[in-house]
Amino acid sequence: MIETARGIIAANGLRSLKVRDVAEAADCSIGSVYNEFGDFDGLILTVNRETVQALTARLVAVPAEDPVRQLHGLAEAYLTFAADHANLLRSLFEHRMEDDRPFPEDILKMVMQAFALMHEPMVRLLPDRKPEEVALLARMMFSAVHGIISLGLEERMVAVPPEKLRQQLAQFVDTHLAGLGIAVDKPRDGEV
């Protein structure tokens, strides 16, 4: 059932998700969807929850030996995930809830955890700066990467080919690290 919903969102975007379609595909009644998830938002949030989990899993799997490589790896993992699951990520970041119900605590926490994954390598690279300051820098860098990727993949606008985006992202990370006073002269794998 979640599987079906995710399939529909991934294939045609959140807007095309319909309760009736999910019920039919799952071979159960409409009411059952409501018994399971409470309401439509509940279903969407369940899919979104799994999306963050999948994303976080990818990010956590990035090797952590060399902090610079790790940052590149995180950015690239994010890009790969975003390119493969553009609609799922959009659902996560763009879905607004009914009324003004609060954003679920656990999803928020997981997103923050994903954000925080850039924190550790940044601390290693900037041992002299205050932790709070580094936390801000890390969040900023994550946000910047997010912006580059999400606008870059936006089909409505002129979408950049993922391969090209990958190069740009790597360049961005390098440039930004250089700006922070971190030397990155040795080219890494797969860089042009």
Add this chain to the structure above:
Amino acid sequence: MIETARGIIAANGLRSLKVRDVAEAADCSIGSVYNEFGDFDGLILTVNRETVQALTARLVAVPAEDPVRQLHGLAEAYLTFAADHANLLRSLFEHRMEDDRPFPEDILKMVMQAFALMHEPMVRLLPDRKPEEVALLARMMFSAVHGIISLGLEERMVAVPPEKLRQQLAQFVDTHLAGLGIAVDKPRDGEV
């Protein structure tokens, strides 16, 4: 009528925009809304069009004497606009059309024009690089700024206070320019 629609979106988000509300507020029939805008998307797009125009106007108004100051000004103008009209900007970037109708050409063009405003000062700062390369750098920088601002202002997540965001943005621009090999040692107005 557009005014009403914009008001509703700005106040409560795109989701709460209803044809009937607009018709009632404009003191006309539902049908008239359709005669005027074709369909619901037409109304939304009209509001979005004016949003890009307003944003572009703000960005164009940024002084262009010193390129570094100009870049800071552009980022700050974007932030100010985003903070003042968060829901309108979201409507512009997040609204998906029915089916797969194409994104209107003119809006796309205006967004690109806004993107391109970072191009000129970047060319001035990097006279030795190839124009296409600078265009990519400019778009990347714009996207990064967009990401920092849109995630930063996201109330669902932990929103950063605009004042704090302003500082971070300025720091980001400085860092990035430094990474590009551009010296920025003189503090600018209003910087902490």
Add this chain to the structure above:
DNA sequence: ATACATTTTGAACAATGTTCATTTTCAACC
């Protein structure tokens, strides 16, 4: 004043999220 064009109207329709009384399922107990 008449005839034709244009605009406006809002009732009816279609799509879709939501509810809830009813039915079905199923386990526990005698």
Add this chain to the structure above:
DNA sequence: GGTTGAAAATGAACATTGTTCAAAATGTAT
């Protein structure tokens, strides 16, 4: 095995909202 009561599943009915379109209202030219 039959009875019973809780739990789960059902889908018809409802509420909201985008959309259509025949009819009415308005405007204009002759």
